[in-house]
Amino acid sequence: MDKILEVKDLSKIYKSGSRDLEVLRNINFTVHQGDIVSIVGPSGSGKTTLLGLCAGLDAPSSGEVILHNQSIGGLSENDKAQLRNKYVGFVFQNFQLIPTLTAIENVMIPLELLGVKNAQSQCESLLDRVGLGDRMTHYPSQLSGGEQQRVSIARAFSNNPKILFADEPTGNLDDETGMKIEHLLFELNKEQGTTLVVVTHDLELANKTNRTIRLKGGQIILDQVQNVVNS
Amino acid sequence: MENFGYLLKTAFRDSRKNWSKLFLFMSSIVLGITALVAINSFNYNLVKDIDEQSKSLLGADLRVEGQSPLPAELHQVLDSLEGPKATQLELFSMALIPKTEETQFVRIRAIEGNYPFYGEILTQPKDAHREYKNKGAALVDDGLMFEHELEIGDSIKLGDFTVPISGRLMATFGTVSLGSGFAPSIYVPKDVLDKTNLVQPGSLVEYAYFKKVPEGVDTEEWEESYNRQKQFRDLNFRVTSLEDNRRQLNRGFSSLNSFLNLVALVSLILGCIGVASSVLIYVKSKIASIAVFRCLGMKGSQAFLIYFLQISILGFLAVLLGVILGSLMQIVLPAILKDILPYEVQLSISWKAIAQGLIMGSVMTSLFALIPLVGIRLISPLRTLRTSFDEDLKPKDPLKWGIYLLLLISMLLFLFSLTSSWITAAIFTVGLILSFALLYGVANLVMWMAKRFFPRKRSFVLRQGISNLFRPNNQTKTLMISIGLGTAILSTLFIIQGLILNNVGSMDAGSQPNTVLYGIKSDQVDDVLKITESHDMPVLQQVPIVTMRLAEWKGKTKKQWIADTLGRGQRWAANREARVSYRDTLNFDEKLIRGNFVGEVEQGDSIFISLDEGYADALNVDIGDEMVWNVQGAMLKTYVSSIREIDFRSMRTRFFILFPKGVLENAPQFHVVVSKSPNAQILGDYRREVVKKHPNVSVIDLGSILTTLNDILSKISYVIKFMAGFSILTGLIVLLSSLLLSKFQRIRESVLLRTLGAVRSQIYKINAVEYAILGGLSAFIGLFISIIGSYCIAKFELELAYNIQWLPLLGIFLFIIALTVFIGLWNSRDVVSKSPLEVLRREVA
Structure with missing residues (x-):
């Protein structure tokens, strides 16, 4: 299978006053197309930092990230933005919808940025698919947490991404709603054949992925391929 | 531009729920531009009408005037011009x-x-x-x-x-x-x-000669060729062509123009401060959304364009509305100003003022908005994962400094286009920069001191209020700069207005003389004094006046001086017919500033005279210099022994040139008597008796002059107040918008405190502490700037005596604090009266 994400000798050091704080140390792993990978670990282990670096949201202190065969270290901020726009999808713990745009307008953002002409109809069917066909013109503040996350998932899949990064996608939701969101995420992922990288605390969710990378103190302590319990 | 349509669409979509946030941003532009266009339209119409009407105002193509009949040789020169x-x-x-x-x-x-x-x-x-x-x-x-x-x-x-x-x-x-x-x-x-x-030696007669020339003859060219202007000027005649008259009229109204322009500019700058502060807070409220856009693949420049388009379009609409309202103001302004203008100003739309308003408004609004907007380019997409503070909005961006530079250049250019003076434009710009720097510095100092001397042992409410001054998301710099500059500009205008009115008012003191008799011949003096005393009126001043002309000074004749070096500004002093008095003491309204005053000389002694400071400066003479006077044919050599400063506001006769006693007693002279009548009835009887017995004597009722003057001045002050009202309104809107928008900064904190159990009074007190400190310090610094600013304007620009009315300033100080605290508390009313979730859903969304 083709490599979609390659992380080589990645380190990240934050300056805290006069002290250096090493958040990630010497991280190496590769993700292939179609993989479903979970990154787990206790708070402060560097999960979110790793996700940010993989998606080109932040720059590493050393090492290299190769996303869709492109080393993103040498790219400008604009080039990285374009790369994300074409190949990457995001789902966040706190949904991150634009409060001033309606549900459908939020979903359309990636396609409209790409300049796609019939974005509206594509996104309407996606919203239908996540069960929000009747809430398209509602603003985020008029939707519940679960509904907002469904809009966020629809937005994440709207540009047919090669890889989708999800940061604690069920972290802000109750168990029942969280379960529904998980199902939706895996179903859409399967339908579109996307690679999925999920950062989570939730071991149950991690068990549903076919590979788990465990972090502790900024280092990988376990990288394990597993049989998928529920796909 | 790639995807411009999408950016435009997103700009519109994103703005839909922000109309209320941007309403005050727009209203400050609308008011600023309305004032600018209204005032400029009026100015341009005034100038246009002066051009159109100057012919009928002069009544001829050329005018020659002087204080004596035109000599034959000049008649000849004038007759070389064809026409009646x-x-x-x-x-x-x-x-x-x-x-x-x-x-x-x-x-x-x-x-x-x-x-x-x-x-x-x-x-x-x-x-x-x-x-x-x-x-x-x-x-x-x-x-x-x-x-x-x-x-x-x-x-x-x-x-x-x-x-x-x-x-x-x-x-x-x-x-x-x-x-x-x-x-x-x-x-x-x-x-x-x-x-x-009535036409006798010593009477003040102005002789004017008018000429109408055939079509096509250029009087200005005629005046300038063959040294004609100089020939007239050398013999103390002024020549005015149609073009000169036009220029003089324009110059006459230029000070009114300058004042109105400055008021308009103040409105515009206040509006711009409102723009910058409201856009800054608006951008801050948009950071999360921008980070999401960036995360989803939007370029920094695209994100910037979305908000730039939003602000520019709304700004342009506001400018357009301001231009329309300003043009409509044309219906109101001439009605207010008509009494102080020599003719009726025609109502018409001034396209020049409209274009100026549109360009100036759009450019200034965009540039001021750009300062906070350019930071959008640098907002990191990482904010979607981590809530960081505003470190990526700090002004390290070189583009931001470029915009500051552009802003300064534009402001200088616009100021020049309004005032036609580079110096005024530069002083105003430097003043603004210094005020800005002072407020910025004090804001930083306040933040540092609040942190350094934090009252750890004080109550929670006080600690919370003070910590709001320096913790992340604080609004100390933004509010201090906008409130401080707003207060500074408004109170400067207020102080200057007070100074103008105060200087005028001091002319009308109750103890001033109110009756002046002039043209009294020497043999009439005793009888006039007798009549004065018979009406129980005091003789406050009785002065002899001898007319003479300056013939030579510092060893050169007047002709030589004029031919050599004498500039136009000095000519008045050399050419005027001098009305000279003689006495042995100085009056209370005169102050000796150099030399010794010589009150009396013996016959045959050198004659020592005293000169007014301005007169001496104009002729460049000083103590010890020789001056020769032509006293109706007889030459009199004198030496300058003292220089005086005269208070021209006193209603008494004043003399540039003062002779000692013992010289002019036998020269042909007339006398002036200054008195004071207790009421109009006695003055009427007195005037009748004087004029009946001595028809050549003029009795001037200063009371009626003062009434007329006060009437004119009250109209001018009404205009000043009317125009200043515009600025004050804009300033208040700016203060309101800065403060109202600041609520979005504090809402999350207040809701969180409320959720954690803070009671209504605690929330109010925390906000009151923060806003009272901000309001108090900003108003204090603003007033400090206005005192210095108004002193400079009064001293160097308007040349007014400076004094400050402390009580109104204290009033402004307290008003600004009260307003700041009131709006601060108003902002938190929702937080205390509604459920936290409801507030968050509505305000933050």
Whole structure:
């Protein structure tokens, strides 16, 4: 299978006053197309930092990230933005919808940025698919947490991404709603054949992925391929 | 541009829920531009009308005037110009109205020839101005006739001659009619004036000669060629061509223009401060959304464009609305200003003012908005994963400094285009930068001190309020700069307005003399003094006046001086007919600033004279310099022994040149008596008796002059207040918008505290502490800036005596604090009255 994400000798050091704080140390792993990978670990282990670096949201202190065969270290901020726009999808713990745009307008953002002409109809069917066909013109503040996350998932899949990064996608939701969101995420992922990288605390969710990378103190302590319990 | 349509669409979509946040942003632009366009339109219309009407205001193509009849050689020069000629003699005198036995100080004009050649004297009956010369009759000011219940056919006595009235003068021709209130005009034929015997040596007669030239003859060119202008000037005659008149009129109104321009500019700058602070807070509220856009693949430049488009389009709409309202103001302004203008200003749309408003408004609004907007480019997409503070909005961006530079250049250019003075433009710009820097510095100091000397042992409420000043998301710098600059500009305007009105008011002190008699011959003095005393009126001043001309100084004749170095600004001092007095003491309104005052000299001694400071400066003479005077034919050598400063606000006679006693006693002279009448009745009786016995003596009622002056000044002050009102309104809107928008900064914190159990009074107190400190410090610094600023303007620009009314300033100080705290508390009213979730859903969404 083709490599979609390659992380080589990645380190990240934050300056805290006069002290250096090493958040990630010497991280190496590769993700292939179609993989479903979970990154787990206790708070402060560097999960979110790793996700940010993989998606080109932040720059590493050393090492290299190769996303869709492109080393993103040498790219400008604009080039990285374009790369994300074409190949990457995001789902966040706190949904991150634009409060001033309606549900459908939020979903359309990636396609409209790409300049796609019939974005509206594509996104309407996606919203239908996540069960929000009747809430398209509602603003985020008029939707519940679960509904907002469904809009966020629809937005994440709207540009047919090669890889989708999800940061604690069920972290802000109750168990029942969280379960529904998980199902939706895996179903859409399967339908579109996307690679999925999920950062989570939730071991149950991690068990549903076919590979788990465990972090502790900024280092990988376990990288394990597993049989998928529920796909 | 790639995807421009999408960016435009997103800009629109994103703005839909922000109309209320941007309403105040727009209103500050609307008010600023309304003031700018209204004032500029009026100015341009004024200038246009001056151009169109200057011909009929001059009444001729060329005017020559002086204080003596035109000598034959100059008549010859004037006659070299083709076309008809006319002459006018003008003098001020007393008139006696036989019907009522009352007297009136009047301006008498005697015209020979068909002046005015352009425009006409408005009379009733209409053709009266054509017939009065043949009838040997007078045209009398309509107001005067009304006041004294005179009818056509009645008569009026001027000097020794009684003349019948043949028409009412409806409009004084060719002058700015400020003087008509206390000296109404009377037109008589020249031969009637001769019969009055009012034209005598020492009487103040102005001689004017008018010329109408055939079409195509350029009077300005004529004036400038063959040294003609100089020939006239050397013999103390002024030549005014149509073009000169146009320039003079324009110059006359340029100070009114400058003041109005400055007011307009203040409004615009206040509006711009409002723009910058409201856009900054708006951008801060958008950071999370921008980070999401960036995360989803939007370029920094695209994110910037979305908000730039939003602000520019709304800003342009606001500018457009301001331009429309400003143009509509044309209906109001002329009505307010008509009484202080010499003619009616026509209502018309000024495209130049509209274009200026549109360009200036759009450029200034965009540039001020750009300062906070450019930071959008640098907002990191990482904010979607981590809530960081505003480190990526810090002004390290070189583009931001470029915009500051562009802003300064634009402001300088716009200021120059409004004031036509690079110095004024530069001073104003530097003043603004210094004020900005001072406020920025103090804001940083406040933050540092709040952190350094944090009252850890004080109550929670106080600690919370003070920590709001320096913790992340604080609004200390933004609010201090906008409130401080707003307060500074408004109170400067307030202080200056007060100074102007105060300087005017000091002329009208109750103890001032109110009656002046002049033109008294030496043999009439005793009788006039006797009449004065018989009416129980004090003789406050009795001064002899000798007229003379300056012939030589510092070893060179006047001709040599004029030929060599004397600049135009100095000529008045050399050419004027000097009215000189002599006495042995200084008056209370005079201050010796250099040398020794010599009060008396013995016959044969050197003659030591005292000069006014400004007069000495104009001629560049100082202590010890020699000056030779032509006293009606006799040459008199003198030496400057002292320089005086004269307070020109006192209502007494003042002399640039003062001789000692013992020199001029036997020279031909007339006298001036200054007195004070207790009431109008006694003054009326007194005037009648003086004029009846001594028709050549003029009795001037300063009380009525002061009333007229006060009337004019109250109209001017109304205009000042009206225009300043615009600025004050804009300033308040700016303060309101800064403060109201600041609520979005504090809402999350307040809701969280509320959720954690803070009671209403605690939330209010926390906000009150923060806003009271911000309001108090900003108002204090703002007032400090305004005191320095107004001092500089008063001292160097307006040359006014400076004093400060502390009480109103204290009022402004308390008002700003109260307003700041009130709006701060108003902002938190929702937090305390509604459920936290409801507030968050509505306000933060």
